[in-house]
Amino acid sequence: AQSVTQPDIHITVSEGASLELRCNYSYGATPYLFWYVQSPGQGLQLLLKYFSGDTLVQGIKGFEAEFKRSQSSFNLRKPSVHWSDAAEYFCAVGLPRAGGYNKLIFGAGTRLAVHP
Amino acid sequence: DAGVTQSPTHLIKTRGQQVTLRCSPISGHKSVSWYQQVLGQGPQFIFQYYEKEERGRGNFPDRFSARQFPNYSSELNVNALLLGDSALYLCASSLQGASYEQYFGPGTRLTVT
Numbered sequence: 592a593q594s595v596t597q598p599d600i601h602i603t604v605s606e607g608a609s610l611e612l613r614c615n616y617s618y619g620a621t622p623y624l625f626w627y628v629q630s631p632g633q634g635l636q637l638l639l640k641y642f643s644g645d646t647l648v649q650g651i652k653g654f655e656a657e658f659k660r661s662q663s664s665f666n667l668r669k670p671s672v673h674w675s676d677a678a679e680y681f682c683a684v685g686l687p688r689a690g691g692y693n694k695l696i697f698g699a700g701t702r703l704a705v706h707p
Numbered sequence: 708d709a710g711v712t713q714s715p716t717h718l719i720k721t722r723g724q725q726v727t728l729r730c731s732p733i734s735g736h737k738s739v740s741w742y743q744q745v746l747g748q749g750p751q752f753i754f755q756y757y758e759k760e761e762r763g764r765g766n767f768p769d770r771f772s773a774r775q776f777p778n779y780s781s782e783l784n785v786n787a788l789l790l791g792d793s794a795l796y797l798c799a800s801s802l803q804g805a806s807y808e809q810y811f812g813p814g815t816r817l818t819v820t
Contacts, residue, residue, distance in 0.1 A: 595749075623807045634711070634797055634811040635750070642807075681749050685807040692763045693738065693807050697749030 593618045595682055597698035604672050605706045612667040612701050614682030623685035624665040625695065626656055630678045638680075641665065652676070677705045709734070711800050711812035719818045720788050728783045728815045732800030738762075739781040740809060741773060744795040756781055757803070785817075793819045 594617045604610055616622060623642050627635040639650025646658040656667045665682060682698045712731045720726050732739050738757040742750035755763040756775035770786045779800075785792055795816050799809040 625807070627811075632813075634813040635799075637808075637810070640807070683749075693740065693755060693801060693805055693809065694752045694763050694765070695740075695742075695750075695807070695809065696752070697742075699747075699749050 593622075593684065593686060593696055595684055595696055595698035597680075597682055597701050599701045600699070601702045601704065603704040603706060606674050607671050610667075610669045610672045610676070610703070612680050612682075612703070614665045614667065614698060616663050616665065616682075616684050618663075618684060618686065621660065624656075624658060625683040625685065626650065626654070626665075626667045627681045627683060627697075628652075628678050629681065629700075635681065638667070672703075672705055674705045674707060677703055679703070711798055711810055713796075713798050713812040713815050715815060716813070717816045717818075719820060721820055722788055722790060724788050725784065725786045726788060726817060728785075728796050728798075728817070730781045730783070730798030730800075730812060732779050732781070732798075733810055736800035736802050736810075737779050738801045738803060738806065739775055739779065740799045740801070741781070741783045742797040742799065743767075744797055744814070745791075746794070750797055753783070788819045790819050793817060 596615045626638040679700045683695045714729045740755040741753040744750040752765040754773040759775045773783045775781045795814040797814045798812045801809045
């Protein structure tokens with residue numbers, strides 16, 4: 592069965608430090624890959640997506656992610672974290688199939704805390 | 708432009724009751740998907756509707772049902788509520804059925820007591 596694993600439940604970084612959030616997926620082919628961010632009490636905001644092509648994708652708010660097929664990974668990175676980045680981050684995969692179907696499978700999330 | 712809107716924001720129900728949650732997609736979007744997010748977990752897919760037809764269903768019991776109206780808004784109904792149905796219910800809209808560019812609403816927080 593398809594699955595998404597985010598190994599880190601909680602991560603704490605200092606403001607200005609670099610960040611990497613890990614995501615691994617299990618799927619027979621290359622899925623569509625996404626990172627979403629959720630602030631407390633809010634819905635999900637799309638940070639970036641990978642469908643095909645260049646394996647390093649740029650997103651909003653200074654985030655980037657790299658798709659590594661050999662490792663089935665899609666890790667999210669930011670060179671310098673801001674206090675406002677404190678939130679929960681979800682990795683998700685979309686499974687291409689016919690019929691106008693666009694189900695997303697989400698990981699359990701990584702909660703990011705930022706120390707001043 | 709208005710984003711995805713959901714109503715109500717919060718509600719509290721008692722076990723055994725029925726609830727209806729509503730979602731209005733972004734103008735021009737024809738596909739609506741529903742997700743359940745239990746505290747501490749990622750969202751789980753419940754339903755997808757496109758052009759008023761069900762295109763996908765997740766692993767949820769028949770107590771969960773949904774529909775999409777001619778104006779592309781959608782309702783999610785849950786019957787015979789259980790304590791375990793307490794969750795944040797998220798609606799997402801997309802332009803086309805097979806589009807993975809999904810935009811999420813703020814959610815409806817359902818508490819079952």
